[in-house]
Amino acid sequence: MNFAYVSGNAALDLAGTVGSRRDEPDDTLATPADLERWVAACDELPDRVTADFPTFEFALSLREALYQLALDRVLDRRFDPAGLRIVNDAAAGPVPKMELSDAGLRMSGDLRAVLSHIARSGISVLADPQACLKECGRPGCTRIYLDRSRGARRTWCGMDACGNRVKAAAYRARRRAATTAEDDGPSRTT
Numbered sequence: 499m500n501f502a503y504v505s506g507n508a509a510l511d512l513a514g515t516v517g518s519r520r521d522e523p524d525d526t527l528a529t530p531a532d533l534e535r536w537v538a539a540c541d542e543l544p545d546r547v548t549a550d551f552p553t554f555e556f557a558l559s560l561r562e563a564l565y566q567l568a569l570d571r572v573l574d575r576r577f578d579p580a581g582l583r584i585v586n587d588a589a590a591g592p593v594p595k596m597e598l599s600d601a602g603l604r605m606s607g608d609l610r611a612v613l614s615h616i617a618r619s620g621i622s623v624l625a626d627p628q629a630c631l632k633e634c635g636r637p638g639c640t641r642i643y644l645d646r647s648r649g650a651r652r653t654w655c656g657m658d659a660c661g662n663r664v665k666a667a668a669y670r671a672r673r674r675a676a677t678t679a680e681d682d683g684p685s686r687t688t
């Protein structure tokens with residue numbers, strides 16, 4: 499299973515580990531080991547954490563709360579109070595250690611601290627009136643991302659996952675329509 503880090507923010511990427519939320523939710527974090535791999539594969543998080551079951555459950559409730567708040571933001575409505583409580587509580591915990599070197603940023607800490615960091619980064623983006631949050635334009639994707647493009651003209655969460663799929667489907671539909679039109683050709687007057 500490959501994870502996608504395309505939302506422009508770790509909290510939104512965590513929320514995006516469930517796809518197709520409105521149809522058939524597809525959860526890529528089925529076990530604590532999946533969460534360990536998700537953290538390790540995320541560039542801005544520590545390379546190694548261990549997930550016990552209670553912290554895994556906590557991570558999933560944080561994820562759902564972050565999604566709820568991000569959706570509230572996209573739909574321009576008041577934040578869900580239960581979601582706010584969960585995210586604010588998570589953000590209040592100890593945070594990971596950060597170090598700068600010529601190789602860049604290095605972060606270390608346990609999973610609990612990583613979740614605090616994710617909650618904080620979620621709060622920063624959700625509180626920022628300039629942040630342009632959007633839901634992916636592919637019907638059924640449901641991923642929410644931060645559009646940092648000039649003029650905020652981005653339509654998809656990611657080109658590979660969604661943009662190219664939608665374009666390929668549109669191309670096939672056009673071909674189908676063209677073929678049908680050819681078949682109908684001789685009998686058509688317009």
Ligand SMILES: [Zn+2]
Nearest residue numbers: 634639655660
């Ligand atoms: Zn998408």
